[in-house]
Amino acid sequence: MAPISIKTVLISESVDRRCRAILEENGIRVTEKQNMKKDELIAELKDYDGLVVRSATKVTADVINAANNLKIIGRAGTGVDNVDVDAATRKGVIVMNTPSGNTISAAELTCTLLMSLSRNVPQAAMSMKQGKWDRKKFMGTELYGKVLGIVGLGRIGKEVASRMQSFGMKTIGYDPVTPPEVSASWGVEQMTLEQLWPQCDYITVHTPLMPSTVGLLNDETFAKCKKGVKVVNCARGGIIDEAALLRALESGQCGGAGLDVFVEEPPRDRSLVEHPHVISCPHLGASTEEAQARCGEDIALQIVNMVKGKNLAGAVNAQVLASTFSKESHQLIKLGEAIGVVLQSCTSSKKPFSQVQVTTQGDCMKSSTGFMTSAVLVGLLNHDSGCCPNLVNVLSLATESGIVVNQGHCGSNGAPDGVCRVEIVANGSSFKASGSLQGEVPVLLELSDSVFRQPVSLTGNLLFFKASASPQLLSSVAGVLATEGVEIESFSAPTDHTGDLWYCVGVSSLLQDLSALRPLVKEAAQVTM
């Protein structure tokens, strides 16, 4: 892929100074501006190519849609729920995070809250500060021998498990993705949530916030738990339903909660924070010097490596891009886009497209099918008014336009290796094109039923026309072009000579108006590559 140019970055939160330093060392201008209201952020962001945030900046659809230069949103941390990733994808903006930089810190805070819940440390410390010496009130329980349920066995869940095992806790858990044998290898027995709830003395949640995890612990599931169960949420506010938690605390069904995160941050409703059995922190899971240094450094390096065309790490919405960071793939993307452009120009009177099928052929294209499909779509949709397709957003743009996209790969079976075949359906008719690389140059091998004798080099100005073969065809076309002051630089004719077929000439400049060709040809289109 052509390197993405990022010249200016806005950092809208307190991100470790290494982030700014690394970006600036690599020629990127950085502005740091914190605590902006939404309108200020919208006004400020229009001048930037990149935005770096933590969890407090709400990068909503209206912020993204107003930021016409924005190419990347970097999250110096894990959760991207404060970023409207779908809106960013539609706008062609890459969203990337640094998912492992703060794992240990979040796991350590979780363990701290579990331990504090078992021994009432924060409440005891407060009472000491008030001059008291209350040994009876803060009687605790051991963690040893107790059961800890871990919901979400990803990076943080795993680290919490191994730490709490060293206290002699039995760790059980649930995760729809992590295989049971994997979690068993780090001492967590997996089971269904129905089986898990009644067994736990403590429950800690470590999932992302998404529709399936909102309210995982609610009135119904609290009722299935042991009376007095203690819960910790160091993941995202709302995974434990806040109203249900308050009710469970008041009824004694829940014996205590450690909360680092809230649905609204800071929470205006203080009922949970002020509850005597709740200990809470102002979203401190990642607030350690080490985690911030890692996340700040990681996000800056990831952006710099992407800008330099080295690799794409941490992208959450642009997986197709990750495999495009090689010289070979740059040329293949050019090929895909060029085939798309040719097809869109030669069928422009027949739009809209309803289907696009992209097939890569031969072993050397095996891992290219995904990005070739996106590249072809970029070429096909490039001229649609109001949409700026790129490899990040083009699949969603195509789906939104009702285009059915299919992709596949086939062996070459004796046919040439390294060919990209495209078939589109527009207004019920099918059109095909295929191309490949000759050296580094993208060439067109076929267009509809015309197989070119001399592959068309997809560079410069190209004039395509459909006509029936005749000995005078080229000289007549050349005559019209000469009248318009346009020189022919190359000519590709089809191998076949029957019926109406496509021809292509490389020209010194595009014609002002194609109508001069109309008496000679059935259809004509011109493109600049």
Ligand SMILES: NC(=O)C1=CN([C@@H]2O[C@H](COP(=O)(O)OP(=O)(O)OC[C@H]3O[C@@H](n4cnc5c(N)ncnc54)[C@H](O)[C@@H]3O)[C@@H](O)[C@H]2O)C=CC1
């Ligand atoms: N409090 C803080 O400052 C911090 C909070 N976090 C939050 O912690 C959470 C976990 O982070 P990581 O462990 O790094 O993420 P991860 O992606 O490594 O792990 C999340 C796990 O949750 C699982 N999961 C998804 N849906 C589930 C469901 N319905 N039930 C059970 N498991 C489900 C996934 O399969 C995955 O294994 C995230 O929400 C992240 O934003 C992360 C760092 C700091």
Ligand SMILES: O=C(O)C(=O)COP(=O)(O)O
């Ligand atoms: O990384 C995460 O998911 C976090 O919640 C940390 O958030 P923060 O960077 O401290 O605002």
